[in-house]
Structures are given as C-alpha cells and as structure tokens.
Amino acid sequence: MSVPVGVEARDWRWQFSGRPQPALHDLSFSIAPGERILLSGPSGCGKSTLLMALAAVLGADQGTETGLLLVNDSAPDAGRRLTGLVMQDPETQVIMERVGDDVAFGCENFAVPRDETWRRVHASLASVGLTGPGLPVTIDTPTAILSGGQKQRLALAGVIAFEPGLLLLDEPTANLDPQGVLDVVVAVSRVVRETGCTLIVVDHNPAPWEQLLTRVIALDSSGGLASESADYPRVNRARVPVTRVPGDVVISTVNLSVGRPGQPAISVPDLTLRAGTITALSGINGSGKSTLSLTLGGLLPPRSGEIIVGAPLRHGLRPRQVPSPHLWPARSLVRRVGSVFQSPENQFVQPTAASEVGLALRVTGVKRHEAAERVQSRLELMGLVDLASAHPFTLSGGQKRRLALVSATVTQPGLVVVDEPTFGQDDDSWSDVVTLLDELARAGSAVVITTHDPDLLAVVDHIVTLSPMVPVA
Numbered sequence: 001m002s003v004p005v006g007v008e009a010r011d012w013r014w015q016f017s018g019r020p021q022p023a024l025h026d027l028s029f030s031i032a033p034g035e036r037i038l039l040s041g042p043s044g045c046g047k048s049t050l051l052m053a054l055a056a057v058l059g060a061d062q063g064t065e066t067g068l069l070l071v072n073d074s075a076p077d078a079g080r081r082l083t084g085l086v087m088q089d090p091e092t093q094v095i096m097e098r099v100g101d102d103v104a105f106g107c108e109n110f111a112v113p114r115d116e117t118w119r120r121v122h123a124s125l126a127s128v129g130l131t132g133p134g135l136p137v138t139i140d141t142p143t144a145i146l147s148g149g150q151k152q153r154l155a156l157a158g159v160i161a162f163e164p165g166l167l168l169l170d171e172p173t174a175n176l177d178p179q180g181v182l183d184v185v186v187a188v189s190r191v192v193r194e195t196g197c198t199l200i201v202v203d204h205n206p207a208p209w210e211q212l213l214t215r216v217i218a219l220d221s222s223g224g225l226a227s228e229s230a231d232y233p234r235v236n237r238a239r240v241p242v243t244r245v246p247g248d249v250v251i252s253t254v255n256l257s258v259g260r261p262g263q264p265a266i267s268v269p270d271l272t273l274r275a276g277t278i279t280a281l282s283g284i285n286g287s288g289k290s291t292l293s294l295t296l297g298g299l300l301p302p303r304s305g306e307i308i309v310g311a312p313l314r315h316g317l318r319p320r321q322v323p324s325p326h327l328w329p330a331r332s333l334v335r336r337v338g339s340v341f342q343s344p345e346n347q348f349v350q351p352t353a354a355s356e357v358g359l360a361l362r363v364t365g366v367k368r369h370e371a372a373e374r375v376q377s378r379l380e381l382m383g384l385v386d387l388a389s390a391h392p393f394t395l396s397g398g399q400k401r402r403l404a405l406v407s408a409t410v411t412q413p414g415l416v417v418v419d420e421p422t423f424g425q426d427d428d429s430w431s432d433v434v435t436l437l438d439e440l441a442r443a444g445s446a447v448v449i450t451t452h453d454p455d456l457l458a459v460v461d462h463i464v465t466l467s468p469m470v471p472v473a
Helices: 047-054 076-080 099-109 114-127 149-160 178-194 291-296 330-336 353-363 367-383 398-408 429-443
Strands: 006-015 024-031 036-040 065-070 081-086 168-170 196-203 215-219 225-229 249-258 272-276 277-282 304-309 335-342 415-419 445-452 460-467
Touching: 006 291, 024 047, 036 047, 047 065, 047 081, 047 196, 065 076, 076 114, 081 099, 081 149, 081 272, 099 114, 099 168, 099 178, 114 149, 149 168, 149 178, 149 398, 168 178, 168 277, 178 196, 215 304, 249 291, 272 445, 277 291, 277 429, 291 415, 291 445, 304 429, 335 398, 353 367, 353 398, 367 398, 367 429, 398 415, 398 429, 398 445, 415 429, 429 445
Parallel strands: 036 196, 036 215, 081 168, 168 196, 277 445, 277 460, 335 415, 415 445
Antiparallel strands: 006 024, 006 065, 215 225, 249 272, 249 304
16 A cells, blocks of 8 residues: 655756756645646646656756755655656656566566565556456567557556555556546546545646546746646637648558558558548557558558559659658658657657758758758747757657657658647647648648547548457458
C-alpha cells in the first residue's frame, strides 16, 4: 500500500542549459497528500518539465535551478521510490523485451517479492485494458510490436504496479482510442481510490478527468504560476471550414497488406488519396494505422498488394522506381513525401529548430536566401520562432510535434503523412496545426493523417476506419 506524498514549491525556477529564458520561474504552491491535481497551461509552458523535476529525472547537466522543490519535505531525488512518472512519449519508458517483464521492472527494482510482483503485473495490465479475454496482447508479447497507444497503456501499467505515493501522468490519454481513454481513466481512478496516492495529471483534454480531479494548477505561457482553482479549462477549438476541391490521384492502393519486421501482415482497405484533400486513418489502437502510414510514406516496404503512384509524384522518377515509394532514393523521397512519426524525436537530426526545418530545403537545393525566409515563416506559423536556436530535444512534446510537422512539409511535398498531428496541443496550437494541414491540401498536397481526435476528424474530407488487427493468412 502506497503512502500519499505531499509536494511543495517555494520560488522554484528551472532553466535549461543554452536557453535564454527559464522554462519555469517563481513557482510557489503546495499540494497536500492525497490531492488530485490537473496541471494545465499552454503548450510549451513547462508542464512536462515540472513533472520530470518532481520525478527527479532532470539532471544538473541539463540546466540550473533555484528555490526549493520538495517531495515529502525532501528533494525529489530522495523520494524516487515514492514517485511514478508516465512520460509524454511512451517509447522512452519501454525497457524490456516482453510486456510482462516490462511491467515487472519497477517492482523488481524495489525488491517486491516475486509472487506479489506478478500478481501486480497481471492486475495492472488488465486494469489499463492491455491484456484480457479477446485481446491480442499477453505478458509474453514482444514490446517492440506494440502500437503507440498500446505502449501508452504499458507505461501506465508499469507505474501502477509498484504503487507510488505520487503518481505523475503526462498526457496519459494521448494516442488512445475512445475505449482506451475510458480504460485509463477508470484504471487511474481505481488506483487512487485504493491507494490514496497523490495524483498530478497533464492533459489538454481534461473532460474525462473532471470527476476524479479536485483542483487545477495553471501555468502561464512564460512558465509562471497563473492560478490555482477548482475551475476546469474548457476545450474551445476553432474549426477550419471544409471547402477543399479534390485534384488528381496522388497515390492509391490495391489489396495492400502491411507489417513491421517481426509482425504479421495486416490487410488494409483500398485507398485513393487525391491532391487537395485530407484523409484520416482511424481505428482502435493496434489496428495498423501507424504501420500503414510508414508504408505510404516509403519508410516500410509493403508485404503484398500494390501501391500505385499517381502523376503528381511520378515526375522525374526512373521507371523502375515508380512502383512503390520505398524504392525511391532518399533525395527523391524527401522531395515528394513528408512524413511525421508518432514520436517526433525519432526524426530529429539537427542541433537547432531552425536547422531542422532548413534541412529538407538544403537537400532539395533551395537557394539559401529563399530557404531562410521559408524557415522563418514556418517557425512563425507554428509559434516556434523564439525557439529557433533551441535544440529540438529540449522542446515540449507539443512543440516537438509542430517542429516535426513544419520540417517534413516545408518543401510542399505532394504527399504528406502525419501520425497524430494534434497530440499535445492547446487550443491555439491545435488551430495552427489544422490550419497548416488545410493550407498544404489547398496548395495541392494529398494529406493523410492518423488520429483519434474527434475535433480533427470533423474537418477532414475522408475517414478510413481500420478494423482490429487481423493477420493475413
């Protein structure tokens, strides 16, 4: 049984190395043991940084702090055994090769007896809806083949299993289908009720949590304390009118099956992606949305079937390269296809945000003066211009996603493939992302996205729903 943990900040400030402004400043607040807090604020205001500081995963080599941040009246590193953190990117928390071993990892590190460890493993996996009757995942399933949403549930199960006194959740429902959101909220509610642990949740969609959480601590855009209240923020997203005009077929598929290495092949519906349109891939976690996206983007070979490249993408390709984007040289691919992964960190290769956006322009031979103007305009569009010199890995989750989006599309490719584009966005940045997707389509790109976001699904031209994963015989 966990013991609830108190949290206190006294004029606390954190500044990342190499950044001109602090990520968080002048924070003073108190959270009593057993309280259940929503930590809110605009994208990039330091919410994730605060959770990482409380979990003692910010090192002195990453930045400097002043003031006090206390967990049970001690520095956070003295209370690591008391604190469980589910980070925004679940990829960073997968450690072991099998699902059961990954969930058991925390318990084993804290010397929980073996029989009790595995009782907790089975209970926590079932509580988050990852394993159970009729579900394809077992304790022996390789973690490498899980979808992003399934890894999100896995990370939560691993933290729940060692019963922390302070539970820190950073966008725990991101990338989850509607049932997954319900499973996670129910699971967390059960843990809080049974253990009495202190809970701090970051979620840009707070509605599912309102019956559980008791208070809101809001940060402002500069990383300062904006307010403490019981009033929950409301989602208010401006929707872009759908008046786009379809153009030529950019890419289509016939009898296509897809699959990552080590996975069975998955049959997917036939697609026709036209210039000037946005198509959404929807479906439950694990149905193959991200795998199909990587295949359409030329980053995975198809298992079987045909990918037919339309005239807008064929120009300049050699005949033997035309059949499928995965056969194209990298320079040809970057000119024609812009891909944004579910985990944007996996595609950053430059030391600054500006150079990350400019890379594709350099590769495709855009003149330096024109490239600089386009980089500036794209950073401004995504609210990232003040972070032009920042390392991409130091950005918030929402900022990383917006940076990956503009980096992949700054060349106006004919095909744009984006996995969960609105994850981690507040109302304003959500509108910025949707506006950019709309502009790309209107300029002639075929845009295909994967999403569980109902507001985003309301502004696309077509929705293709993938069925639960059924391996091809």
